[in-house]
Amino acid sequence: MADKLSSILEAYVAKGEDTKDKLLGAAFIVVNKDGVLYQGSAGRIDLPTSSPAFDENSFTRVASMTKIIAATSVMQIVERGLIGLDDDVRSLVPELAGMQILQGFEDTEEKPILVDNDRPITLGGLLTHTVGLAYDLGDADLQRWSTAIGRTTNTLTCTREGWTTPLKFAPGDGWYYGTSNDWAGLVLQAVTGQTLGEYMKENIFEKLGMRDTAFRSKELEEKVTRRKVELSYRGEGGALSVGPVPIVLEPPVDSGGAGLWMTAADHIKVVQGLVKAITGDEGGLLKKETADELFRPQLNENQRTHLKNMVIATGMAQDFNPDTPADWGLGGAINLEDLPDRRKKGSMMWGGMCNANWVSSGSFCPPPWIDPKTGIGATFFASVLPFPDPVVKKLYRELEAAVYELLLSQ
Numbered sequence: 146m147a148d149k150l151s152s153i154l155e156a157y158v159a160k161g162e163d164t165k166d167k168l169l170g171a172a173f174i175v176v177n178k179d180g181v182l183y184q185g186s187a188g189r190i191d192l193p194t195s196s197p198a199f200d201e202n203s204f205t206r207v208a209s210m211t212k213i214i215a216a217t218s219v220m221q222i223v224e225r226g227l228i229g230l231d232d233d234v235r236s237l238v239p240e241l242a243g244m245q246i247l248q249g250f251e252d253t254e255e256k257p258i259l260v261d262n263d264r265p266i267t268l269g270g271l272l273t274h275t276v277g278l279a280y281d282l283g284d285a286d287l288q289r290w291s292t293a294i295g296r297t298t299n300t301l302t303c304t305r306e307g308w309t310t311p312l313k314f315a316p317g318d319g320w321y322y323g324t325s326n327d328w329a330g331l332v333l334q335a336v337t338g339q340t341l342g343e344y345m346k347e348n349i350f351e352k353l354g355m356r357d358t359a360f361r362s363k364e365l366e367e368k369v370t371r372r373k374v375e376l377s378y379r380g381e382g383g384a385l386s387v388g389p390v391p392i393v394l395e396p397p398v399d400s401g402g403a404g405l406w407m408t409a410a411d412h413i414k415v416v417q418g419l420v421k422a423i424t425g426d427e428g429g430l431l432k433k434e435t436a437d438e439l440f441r442p443q444l445n446e447n448q449r450t451h452l453k454n455m456v457i458a459t460g461m462a463q464d465f466n467p468d469t470p471a472d473w474g475l476g477g478a479i480n481l482e483d484l485p486d487r488r489k490k491g492s493m494m495w496g497g498m499c500n501a502n503w504v505s506s507g508s509f510c511p512p513p514w515i516d517p518k519t520g521i522g523a524t525f526f527a528s529v530l531p532f533p534d535p536v537v538k539k540l541y542r543e544l545e546a547a548v549y550e551l552l553l554s555q
Contacts, residue, residue, distance in 0.1 A: 146551040150175075150544060151185045157540045158188030158199075164385040166536055169377050170199020171527040172409040173544055176417040177520050178426040183548070186409075191375040192387050201410040204357060204365070205374040205528045206390050208403045210513070212326045212495060214415055215401030216272055216439065216476035217430050218345055219329050223268070224435045227336050230269035230475075234328075237335040240309045241266050241328060246277065247290055247311035257290045257311070264316045268332060271325040272475040273443045277312030279323035286313070300324060303396030303404060305331070320444060320451035320473065322461070330401030341399035349430065353414040358407040360399045365406070372408075374528045379536075385529070409526040416513055416522040423517045440493055440517060442472035442479050452478075461533070462494070487545045489518035514545070523548065 150173065159167040170188025174181060189196040190203050197203075222228055235242035244266075245259040270276040280300050281287040287310050291299070298307040308324040330341040337344055342360045350358055359365050362373070377385040396404055415430070422429030422436035429436065444452060449472055456462045457471055462478050465471060470481040477495035480488065488494075494514040513524035525544070527537055 146548070147183055147185065149547050149551065150183050151187070153540070153543050153547060154185055154187040157536060159385070161194055164192075164377075165383040167385070168527050168529060168536055168540070169196075169385060170203065170374070171525065171537075171540065172199060172201045172203065173523065173525050174201060174409055174413040175521060175523045175548055176413055176420060177522075178417070178421045178424050181413075182521065182552070190372070192377070192385070197371060199374065201413075201526075202357065202372055202408050203374050203526065204362070204369040204372045204406060204408055205526060206362075206376075206392070206406050207412065207526075208392075209495060210412065211401060211403055211405040213419075213476045213493075214345065214349065214405065215326050215330050215333075215341065217415070217419065218341065218349065218401075219268065219272060219333055220431055220435050220439055220475065221348060222333060222336055224432055228268060228332070230272070230438075231267050233265035234268050234271070234332045234335075235266050238328060238331050240305055244309070245311050246315055247286060247313065250289060250293070255289065255293050257293050259311055262312060262315060266316050268329065269443070269475070270316055271329040271332070273320075273448075273473050274322055274325050275320055275444070275448055276316040276325060277314045277319065277321060278325045278328070279310065279313050279321050281307075281310050284313070284323075287311070301392045303393050303398055303400045305398060318447070320448040320455070322455060324402055326402035327398075327400050330399060333401075341401050349415065349418075350411075352430075353411075353418060355407070355411040355414055358405060358411045360404045360406070361395050362406045363395060377529045379529060379531065379534060391530075409524055412513070412526070413522075413524045416515060416524050419515055420520060420522045423515065424520050439475045440479065440491065440515075441474060442481065443474055444472050448473075462496075487542070487549055488514050488516045491518060492516040519549075519552070521548070521552065 154171055157168055158170055170190055172186035175183040186200040188199045190199050246262050248258045248260055250257055266276050279287055282299055300307050308327050313321050334340055375387040376390050378388050379385055418430035422431040425433040457465050458467055472479045472481055474493055477493040479493050483490050492514050515522040525541055
């Protein structure tokens with residue numbers, strides 16, 4: 146298996162200065178509960194051909210691949226009985242209590258029409274993205290609202306103010322991808338008295354030996370400076386250039402939705418910790434019954450329709466086919482049928498803006514996956530925008546198909 150997967154990776158990375166339809170670098174790791182089944186990488190971390198190699202210890206922002214780690218942290222405190230998934234968390238986080246519902250605009254003055262929310266905002270609703278929260282920079286209505294009130298902050302500032310927006314609908318009435326995991330992290334802070342980063346360090350990073358993971362890259366700057374991946378941008382002709390990460394580098398608040406910096410070697414430890422949990426093996430990050438709830442499809446029919454329209458039909462979940470029936474667990478998207486030649490029904494995945502991915506099975510990355518049926522998980526790291534990247538999509542599908550072809554033939 147190693148030779149075939151490594152040859153696939155090598156075929157997709159630039160060997161010289163010509164980067165058209167190539168990646169600068171990528172890393173891919175596959176595990177089961179017992180250990181690493183494959184670990185490989187190819188390419189480099191920056192545009193010059195003399196740049197250091199891209200490997201499992203290359204350091205990059207993983208964006209929304211943070212979400213599964215934040216969700217796991219929250220489920221740990223649920224498991225400990227500190228809070229319940231059905232608990233209304235508005236009393237714990239004042240900003241949530243004050244959020245109104247945006248119902249439209251008065252045409253003559255572009256004045257927002259806002260009504261009070263009288264429904265609970267539950268912890269489970271935050272983890273499933275069903276409370277009506279959105280990312281303001283990706284939503285036209287929230288952009289109109291921001292302009293109308295003279296708002297100058299936004300989601301990418303990683304501040305409580307930047308995450309505070311009206312709701313798109315009354316909690317429970319739909320599904321919308323947004324800042325819910327950021328607020329879930331602040332619920333955890335209110336319950337435990339620790340910031341999300343402090344909690345993760347004590348309960349996940351140190352437990353798993355993750356030494357290259359943090360919400361602020363400067364905390365690790367001395368040890369990772371020569372391993373830090375430059376973010377590449379694909380132009381209209383398919384070639385790559387490098388540029389800045391489009392998000393605050395040293396966030397004021399730990400973002401449970403998109404804040405972590407890490408390596409593939411560290412991220413796969415989380416994936417394996419969840420594989421162990423879902424298969425009932427010792428050393429998992431959660432008890433099996435908690436992991437079962439994390440992986441359980443959570444949406445009703447209306448919410449699944451919203452998910453399909455926003456995520457599947459638009460290509461946001463780039464490794465799902467448009468006709469893939471899907472749901473959302475408490476930590477990521479779930480395919481409700483086998484993906485042909487790839488992961489099995491009930492697998493969970495999600496990626497990051499920079500085209501990295503986990504599948505328990507960022508771009509900044511494509512999605513990793515976790516497949517409870519076969520007991521394998523994987524993570525893929527690349528660093529390229531805009532999202533979704535067609536080269537990453539093709540590479541990722543080829544890698545996953547090869548994994549299943551080779552594993553299931555044994």
